[in-house]
């Protein structure tokens with residue numbers, strides 16, 4: 001099918017919940033994707049920070065194929081070797097001993113909220129303004145942005161919001177009914193907002209002093225995105241609970257709640273997911289995590305991240321409409337003083353796919369396997385496009 005035919009079927013048969021680009025993708029390899037017309041693009045979106053190990057990673061594809069021939073799904077009524085060995089691997093790479101497996105970021109956050117409420121016997125959760133935690137009723141409630149909530153009320157009771165990067169506001173808001181503070185170590189959808197270095201450390205201290213759980217939503221920052229396996233490691237802060245999803249299984253849908261002793265609060269029957277931790281998803285996740293470790297993608301994320309950041313900073317010097325460039329590893333934002341939708345279209349025509357967060361922030365979250373050559377291509381295309389813009 002060509003792009004036009006695919007777009008026509010979409011408008012007729014798919015609920016129109018997405019503002020899609022006029023682009024139908026058929027193939028991906030590393031940091032390159034191809035559309036239905038055969039045109040190739042350098043991918044700076046990576047399925048929104050999902051394809052960290054590259055598109056159709058051969059190791060992940062092989063693990064999925066081999067596992068699919070043996071056992072795709074079984075109920076969590078039974079044990080599988082794939083699930084326990086993935087849980088052990090997650091314990092080795094994180095600061096958490098135990099995992100609960102689910103299928104998405106929103107579901108992971110739902111699980112973390114349930115765990116925090118059960119563990120503390122309290123109901124209140126404090127989250128940040130401008131945050132993003134998912135699209136279920138409870139996770140849009142946790143999300144501190146009205147635009148995601150409007151029209152879907154009534155929301156879940158028990159949530160309070162404070163400004164991001166304001167430890168004092170958290171301290172002032174914590175009360176006798178507060179169970180947990182839920183925070184993204186770097187705000188992704190909110191526009192790639194990186195907190196100052198001591199914010200998360202101080203937040204941890206306040207939570208510890210007031211006996212409140214600290215939950216990191218690492219759905220977007222996890223698995224090498226910021227240059228360490230988790231952003232908590234980049235900032236040197238260990239939360240009580242971490243939620244992960246997006247890149248965990250190399251593009252295969254999976255989420256997880258990670259915790260230490262807090263996790264022991266869950267008893268049989270407390271929480272479940274039919275598909276959670278299926279042998280297929282676990283095989284994909286193990287292959288993906290092992291690829292990150294074996295191919296030293298954490299170093300690549302740091303090295304290519306600072307190379308990219310440098311290039312973008314040079315572009316900033318020469319373009320007034322660029323207000324700020326910021327990043328950690330390969331999670332980079334370029335803030336403009338205009339909406340960036342037109343620039344996204346222009347870049348697409350130049351063979352680069354990129355996405356816009358918070359309306360005016362170009363978000364660069366490419367596969368961690370992106371090459372310097374591809375970064376050069378993106379930078380020079382961006383320079384030309386911005387030149388045309390201003």
Ligand SMILES: *Cc1c(COP(=O)(O)O)cnc(C)c1O
Nearest residue numbers: 104105106132133134188219220
């Ligand atoms: C994407 C994202 C989510 C939601 O994940 P889904 O898999 O779409 O449910 C939650 N939190 C953060 C920080 C995210 O970036």
